[in-house]
Amino acid sequence: GENVEQHPSTLSVQEGDSAVIKCTYSDSASNYFPWYKQELGKGPQLIIDIRSNVGEKKDQRIAVTLNKTAKHFSLHITETQPEDSAVYFCAASSTGTYKYIFGTGTRLKVLA
Amino acid sequence: NAGVTQTPKFQVLKTGQSMTLQCAQDMNHNSMYWYRQDPGMGLRLIYYSASEGTTDKGEVPNGYNVSRLNKREFSLRLESAAPSQTSVYFCASSVGQGNSPLHFGNGTRLTVT
Numbered sequence: 001g002e003n004v005e006q007h008p009s010t011l012s013v014q015e016g017d018s019a020v021i022k023c024t025y026s027d028s029a030s031n032y033f034p035w036y037k038q039e040l041g042k043g044p045q046l047i048i049d050i051r052s053n054v055g056e057k058k059d060q061r062i063a064v065t066l067n068k069t070a071k072h073f074s075l076h077i078t079e080t081q082p083e084d085s086a087v088y089f090c091a092a093s094s095t096g097t098y099k100y101i102f103g104t105g106t107r108l109k110v111l112a
Numbered sequence: 113n114a115g116v117t118q119t120p121k122f123q124v125l126k127t128g129q130s131m132t133l134q135c136a137q138d139m140n141h142n143s144m145y146w147y148r149q150d151p152g153m154g155l156r157l158i159y160y161s162a163s164e165g166t167t168d169k170g171e172v173p174n175g176y177n178v179s180r181l182n183k184r185e186f187s188l189r190l191e192s193a194a195p196s197q198t199s200v201y202f203c204a205s206s207v208g209q210g211n212s213p214l215h216f217g218n219g220t221r222l223t224v225t
Contacts, residue, residue, distance in 0.1 A: 006154075032211040043116070043202050043216030044155070051211065089154060095211045098143060098162055099170065102154040 002027040004092050006103025013080050014111050021106045023090035024072040030092040030101075033066060033073045038087045038105075047088075048075070080110045114138055118203050118217035125193040125224045133188040133220050135203030143206045144186035145170075145214065146178060148199040155202065161186055162209070193224045 005024045013019050025033075031052035036044035050057045050064045050073065057064050061080075066073040077084055090103040116137045125131055137144065146158040157170030161180040175197060177189045186205075190197060200221050204214040 004154075034213055036214075036216075041218070043204075043218045044214075045216070046213045049213060093211060096209055098145070098160045098168070098209055099157060100155075100214060102156075104152055104154040 002030075002092075002099075002101050004090060004101045004103045006090050006106060008106060009104065010107045010109070012109045012111060015080060015082060017080055019075075019077045019080055019084070019108055019110075021075045021088055021090070021108070022072060023074070023092075023103050024070075025092040025101070026071070027092065027094065027101070028071065029094045030071075031095055032093045033064070034091050034093075034100075035064060035075050036089045036091065038089065040086075044089055077108075080108075082110050082112050084108060085110045116203055116205055116215055116217035118201075118220050120220060121218070122221050123223070125190075125222065127194060127224060129193050130189065130191050131193065131222075132190075133201055133203075133222075134185070135187065135217060136185045137203075137205040137215070138184065139205060139215065140183070141205035141215070142183070142208050144180065145204040145206075146176070146186070146188045147202045147204065148172065149202060149219070150199050158188065158201075190222075193222075195224050198222060198224045 034049035038044040063076040091100045093100040119134045145160040147155040159178040164183045203217045
């Protein structure tokens with residue numbers, strides 16, 4: 001069935017460095033790719049998303065890139081800060097369905 | 113704007129007991145969802161409601177039932193709880209189908225002993 005693989009499962013970076021999280025999806029019909037941040041004890045919150053007609057999207061220190069040919073997309077966080085520490089999830093979905101396939105999450109630790 | 117509100121936040125059940133998890137959204141969204149989150153397994157869809165009056169099974173529906181009470185509310189019922197249902201349950205809503213963002217509640221942590 002459809003799945004989304006996410007790597008790495010844990011990531012530690014020094015404050016001010018960049019962090020990159022990668023996801024690969026299997027369903028070629030997928031055309032919507034959101035990223036969520038989950039802090040301890042809270043629900044996932046959307047931080048950025050990208051649709052298949054775009055190759056890259058930026059929002060301040062966060063960017064997402066999409067390679068449809070290779071079926072992978074990545075989250076880039078620059079100038080990391082301690083408050084970026086959280087679990088990040090990627091997901092893939094497609095128009096006409098209600099099923100979002102989530103990756104297994106990446107625990108990001110930003111060391112001060 | 114409260115967004116998506118889930119109650120209760122925590123619950124402990126004994127095997128065989130029943131309970132209903134409540135969810136309400138105030139964003140006038142059409143679609144609502146129930147997910148469970150287990151360590152190392154990401155978020156898995158239990159049931160969803162594309163619009164008021166409809167419900168459909170997701171990836172892991174066994175042992176659960178749902179009710180879309182109205183446009184705002186979507187409840188999840190465990191008729192006879194089992195230890196395998198120990199998990200964190202999240203309700204979410206979206207404007208429409210699978211190319212719009214999900215908005216999540218803060219979850220219900222359920223333990224079944």
